[in-house]
Amino acid sequence: MSDALLVLMPFTTLGVAVVLLLAAALHTRLGPEYRAFVDRWTGPLSVFGVAVPFLLALVGVFSTGSGPRVEALWFSVGDLDVFFGLRLDGLATVMAIVVAGVSLLVHLFSIGYMKGEHGYVLYFAELSLFSSAMLLLVLASNFFLLFMAWELVGATSYLLISFYYYRPAAASAGKKAFLTTRLGDLGFLIAIFAIFFHLGTLRFDEVFEAAEAGMLGAGWEVAVPLLIFAGAVGKSAQLPLSVWLPDAMEGPTPVSALIHAATMVAAGVYLVARTFPLFELAPAALTVVAWVGALTALVAATIAVSQRDIKRVLAYSTISQLGFMVTALGAGVPEAGMFHLFTHAWFKALLFLGAGSVIHASGLHAVSIDDVGGLVKRMPITAWTFVLAGLALAGIPPFAGFWSKEEIFAGLLAEEPVLLGVLLVASFLTAFYIFRLIFLVFFGPERFAHGEVSRFHESPTLMGIPLLVLGVMSVLAGFAGVSFLGFPLQDLMDLEPAAEEGHVTLWLLALATGLGVAGVALAWWQYGGDRPLEADVALRRNLGPLYQVSENAYYLDPIYDRTLIGPFLSAAGFLAFSVDNGLIDGAVNGFARLTQGLGALFRRAQTGLVRDYVTGMAVGSIILAAVLWRVL
Secondary structure, eight states, X not given: OOHHHHHHHHHHHHHXXXXXXXXXXXXXXXXHHHHHHHHHHHHHHHHHHXXXXXXXXXXXXXXXXXXXXXXXXXXXXXXXXXXXXXXXXXHHHHHHHXXXXXXXXXXXXXXXXXXXXXXXXXXXXXXXXXXXXXXXXXXXXXXXXXXXXXXXXXXXXXXXXXXXXXXXXXXXXXXXXXXXXXXXXXXXXXXXXHHHHHHSOOBHHHHHXXXXXXXXXXXXXXXXXXXXXXXXXXXXTXXXXXXXXXHGGGXXXXXXXXXXXXXXXXXXXXXXXXXXXXXXXXXXXXXXXXXHHHHHHHHHHHHHTTOOBHHHXXXXXXXXXXXXXXXXXXXXXXXXXXXXXXXXXXXXXXXXXXXXXXXXXXXXXXXXXXXXXXXXXXXXXXXXXXXXXXXXXXXXXXXXXXXXXXXXXXXXXXXXXXXXXXXXXXXXXXXXXXXXXXXXXXXXXXXXXXXXXXXXXXXXXXHHHHHHHHHHHHHHGGGGGOGGGTOHHHHHHTOOOSSOOOOOOHHHHHHHHHHHHHHHHHHHHHHSSSOHHHHHXXXXXXHTHHHHHHHTGGGHHHHHIIIIIHHHHHHHHIIIIIIIIIIXXXXXXXXXXXXXXXXXXXXXXXXXXXXXXXHHHHHHHHHHHHHHHHHO
């Protein structure tokens, strides 16, 4: 593939985004015929914008060596030369396929899902801008361009999460996501400053070579990877910055599918994989990464068990699965983590789009497991594709998630048995909570708490096609990285492991599969009867306080409100009202009032009468003469 085609990958989508932004700005000023024309072609144009980079990414699979590169001097500031650099190596190719492929299906699904919505053109403009930012992020060949794309992803995610800005919950969720991820981004930015200060360059290849030569220094060899990981913790919603992701469900469901499956949350995992040569030099940093990932995987899985909103169950599932990926990176087997990112993107997108199909049919903004049930007869395509994705998530062979999870388990077996145990428990809980959701929503007696269940119907074709394609990928995507085919996906990514590569043993295979099957069986035993909601109430009663802790997400939000947000807002209020308004503005306004008072006092002397002025001059002369007489 030529360098020109490489530049087309992010800028085709960006060009479409700019066109749609202009169309959205002019939409209210156009006549009815022109508005109808714009609405008709907005969806197809946005699909074209992500189809081009997807096809080019597929072509990039066959590029030899490190793939095409583009390097051009952008600007210089002192000793800093900033290059506009793009590179399509194996890792970027895999990420571009995932980002553009899932984006393509989400754009197609959105045409049907968002039809008739207020802000239809603006939605596709923001969606295209988000996709272009993510493509630019994965193709960047230096830290400067990557960080610019990183921040653009954060800004556009804010716009999409708060798309329904007139709803207070959506506006609050967008702000929460933006501010929470900024905390991690601060660490990432400090790492970039440290890299340039010590190494004098921001190009990935040059940074890695200099770091391997020991130019970072002993302290910074550990600090820089940890600061980079802080950015990944924010974007990929790892503990303790995981609280923003469940609230991000306030955006349109296709946005949730894109953010959770292949783009924003995957950016943090990709960042660690891209900068893995820096992490290899700091075993202590890798240990921190591994434990943060494992704890996140387990904690999020325990929370998902008790959630009632369909999308919130999937949100905590995403956090948990990202924990699996991060654990693999920290354990020194990045190829296993990226393999799981690849498979997870397809079946998690399917789960979210399936949830969107149910929400679209219900006519509600969100659907709880208490509201619906027995939908398999009325929505068979949605139901059975959802089951395929659930089997992949649960790690049941031969579905996609089974192959990638087994590779993670194998990588942990020799060096990190404790982490392996943590992920096995999380894997069992994963199978349980996803089939709890499936049995409650799609099977059992028909029910709809907000009206007649007969109103439910299968989604239109434009929404059904992405479900079917993702259903196929949920079955087949795992074969891209299996051992008996020679690990083609891992060979393409060409990631150097920091630990000895593990091998799947028969007993580990049987244990992991058995735990997945046990989780599905437990969900069936609990929720497969004619009264699944009563079974859920019984589970709540039996678990007691444990269920309450899980249902309230370990009370992380209240804890943050009282220990961080509350004191911060109090301090900000004191500075704003007492110091700024009272002291600073008070001093300025007081001086202004003093000047006004003196002006009013002296203004009384200006009467306009000659006799007053002569009298004043006479009195002044007498006073002046008396002063001079006294002095002399």
